[in-house]
Structure formats: structure tokens, C-alpha cells
Amino acid sequence: MPKGADRVIMQEYSAREGDTVRFAEGYGPGWHVRAAGSDFSAGDLLLDVGTRLGSRTIVTAAAADQAMLKVCLRPKVAIIGTGDELAPPGEAHLRADAVPESVTFGIAAMVQHAGAEVIARIIGDDSLPALERLAGEMLDKADVVIVTGGASVGERDFAKPMFVSHGLELLFSKVAMKPGKPVWLGRAKGKWVLGLPGNPTSAMVTACLFLRALLAGLQGQSITQVLQWRELPLACQMPATGGRETFVRARWGADGLRPLGNQDSGVQLALAQADWLIRSAPNSPGLDAGDTVTALEF
Ligand SMILES: Nc1nc2c(c(=O)[nH]1)N[C@H]1C(S)=C(S)[C@@H](COP(=O)(O)OP(=O)(O)OC[C@H]3O[C@@H](n4cnc5c(N)ncnc54)[C@H](O)[C@@H]3O)O[C@H]1N2
Numbered sequence: 001m002p003k004g005a006d007r008v009i010m011q012e013y014s015a016r017e018g019d020t021v022r023f024a025e026g027y028g029p030g031w032h033v034r035a036a037g038s039d040f041s042a043g044d045l046l047l048d049v050g051t052r053l054g055s056r057t058i059v060t061a062a063a064a065d066q067a068m069l070k071v072c073l074r075p076k077v078a079i080i081g082t083g084d085e086l087a088p089p090g091e092a093h094l095r096a097d098a099v100p101e102s103v104t105f106g107i108a109a110m111v112q113h114a115g116a117e118v119i120a121r122i123i124g125d126d127s128l129p130a131l132e133r134l135a136g137e138m139l140d141k142a143d144v145v146i147v148t149g150g151a152s153v154g155e156r157d158f159a160k161p162m163f164v165s166h167g168l169e170l171l172f173s174k175v176a177m178k179p180g181k182p183v184w185l186g187r188a189k190g191k192w193v194l195g196l197p198g199n200p201t202s203a204m205v206t207a208c209l210f211l212r213a214l215l216a217g218l219q220g221q222s223i224t225q226v227l228q229w230r231e232l233p234l235a236c237q238m239p240a241t242g243g244r245e246t247f248v249r250a251r252w253g254a255d256g257l258r259p260l261g262n263q264d265s266g267v268q269l270a271l272a273q274a275d276w277l278i279r280s281a282p283n284s285p286g287l288d289a290g291d292t293v294t295a296l297e298f
Pocket residue numbers: 081082083085086099100101102103104148149150151152153157179180181182196197198199200202265266
């Protein structure tokens with residue numbers, strides 16, 4: 001503003017009359033003037049720790065005349081799928097004993113979406129020495145190693161054993177939840193190791209809860225920034241749940257959340273249909289349409 005000026009009037013509302021100008025009425029002091037500090041002031045907190053830089057937040061940072069920002073390195077994540085039966089998509093039909101490998105693709109997408117970097121996505125054979133070697137290689141390169149399948153108690157479930165010679169220390173070895181009971185978390189060679197169950201829905205539900213929380217923590221975010229639970233109405237009845245805390249796959253519609261009919265932990269079509277997880281405490285009674293539930297975007 002030039003010295004002495006206290007308002008701005010658009011030229012359309014002014015008329016030149018010789019060497020003088022006539023302004024339309026009604027443009028008092030302060031009109032069209034943005035006061036210093038009316039957006040933000042020196043010393044204001046503009047972007048909190050853990051803020052993800054996106055198309056909008058980066059504008060705010062630049063607008064504060066900041067040439068440099070302190071950021072977190074993207075965690076490097078290696079994903080190891082286990083199971084001799086697994087074949088790459090497009091090749092499973094060629095072998096009578098094969099199933100299409102699907103889970104590691106979803107986990108990789110989730111890792112990237114969470115701001116981390118997938119440095120490897122490998123399918124290992126169900127042989128302990130080979131898996132031990134693979135585990136060692138990945139622990140050397142990655143900040144987080146995710147292993148899918150082989151989490152249960154079968155004699156060829158090697159997800160935990162493959163990390164034992166690398167000094168695996170378990171933080172937890174299963175969780176009283178459904179689906180996803182065999183999910184586990186440990187440390188080896190100073191790195192995080194997350195074991196996800198092989199059943200595809202179990203893997204995606206546990207990744208949605210534990211992997212997103214882990215990657216958030218490694219990037220300076222709080223769990224509540226990434227896992228935002230909401231209170232939402234049910235569109236229809238929901239059956240009682242059993243003794244484990246249950247995460248019911250549901251779909252959002254105009255009248256509320258609708259639990260999907262097939263809640264089997266091995267199903268994969270439901271992963272394309274479900275967009276919310278309803279959290280149900282152990283031994284919850286059945287609920288009716290209109291009742292409120294706690295849910296998380298899936
Ligand atoms: N005796 C017991 N058996 C099982 C228990 C138990 O407590 N005691 N728990 C069950 C639960 S719950 C789950 S969940 C499963 C998880 O076991 P695993 O992690 O060992 O899973 P896998 O046997 O490796 O695989 C299960 C299923 O999923 C398919 N799979 C595995 N990986 C993939 C992939 N990357 N892409 C697509 N499909 C995949 C695999 O072929 C199997 O069909 O254990 C129960 N058993």
C-alpha cells in the first residue's frame with residue numbers, strides 16, 4: 001500500500017473527470033486491504049510435525065518463504081511372500097497346485113500410499129535355509145521387512161523361524177483379533193519385522209491396522225493421524241461377534257454401513273467391495289439398523 005492510502009477501490013468503480021477522479025460510494029477505510037498477519041504471523045505453527053507434504057501443504061510452506069523443510073526419509077520396506085503354492089498372476093492356471101499370488105501387491109500399494117518406499121517384493125520358497133538367506137539380505141537393506149504367510153503353526157510355516165538366526169526378538173506373536181490372529185511384530189538386526197497372515201483378507205486387515213501404524217510412527221506421525229476411527233450408523237443388522245475383537249468388512253452406502261455377507265478371512269472379492277472396517281469388541285451382541293458402530297476406512 002502506498003503511504004497514506006487506507007483503502008483499495010477497483011478501477012471499475014472510479015471515473016476520471018479531467019484531472020480528478022470520482023469514486024463510487026460505499027468503499028470505506030480498510031476496503032480490499034489485507035492486514036499484515038491476517039493469514040499467519042511470524043512464529044505461528046503452520047505445519048505440525050508429522051504433516052504429510054501434499055499439493056496444498058507445500059503451498060503453505062512456500063508461502064512462509066521457507067526454502068528448506070525438515071522431512072523424514074521414506075522408510076525402506078522389503079516385502080517377502082512365502083508359499084510354494086504361489087504363482088505370479090497370469091501363471092497360476094498353468095499349474096494344478098498353484099494359487100495366484102495377490103497379497104504382496106496390495107501390501108506394496110499400501111506401503112507406497114503410506115509414504116514409504118518398496119525396495120523389494122519377493123516370493124520365497126518354503127525352504128528354511130533359503131528363507132533365512134533372504135531374510136538376512138532384506139534386513140541388511142530395509143528399515144522394515146514384511147513377511148506374508150507362514151505365520152501359523154504348521155511345520156512349514158517359516159515366517160518367524162527364518163528370522164531367528166538373525167536375532168529375532170518378538171514384541172508380540174499373535175493378537176486376539178479376527179481376522180488376523182497370527183499377526184506378529186519383532187525386531188532383528190535393528191530393523192522392524194512385521195509378519196502378516198497368509199489369508200488375503202487377514203493380511204490386508206492386519207496391514208491396515210499395524211503396518212499403517214508402524215509406518216506412521218517411523219515418519220513422525222501419530223497413530224491417530226492415520227487411523228481415524230469414526231462413529232457411523234449401520235444400514236442393516238449386524239450379527240453378534242465371537243470371543244476375539246472383530247473387524248467386520250463393510251461397505252458404505254447412502255443409509256449407512258452394510259457388513260458384507262462373506263466374512264471369511266480367505267476371500268478376495270470382498271476386498272474389492274469393502275471400504276470400511278467395523279470394530280466390534282469381543283462377544284458383542286447383534287446390532288440393528290440405525291445403531292452406531294466404530295469404523296475405520298479400509
Ligand atoms: N493349527 C492352527 N492352524 C491355523 C491357525 C491356528 O491358530 N492353529 N490359525 C489360522 C489362521 S486364523 C490363519 S489367518 C491362518 C494363517 O496362516 P499362515 O500365515 O500360515 O497362512 P498360509 O498357510 O501361508 O496361507 C493361508 C492361505 O492364504 C494363501 N496365501 C498365502 N500367501 C498368499 C499370497 N501372497 N497371495 C495370495 N494368497 C496367499 C495360501 O495359499 C493359503 O490358502 O492359519 C490358520 N491355521
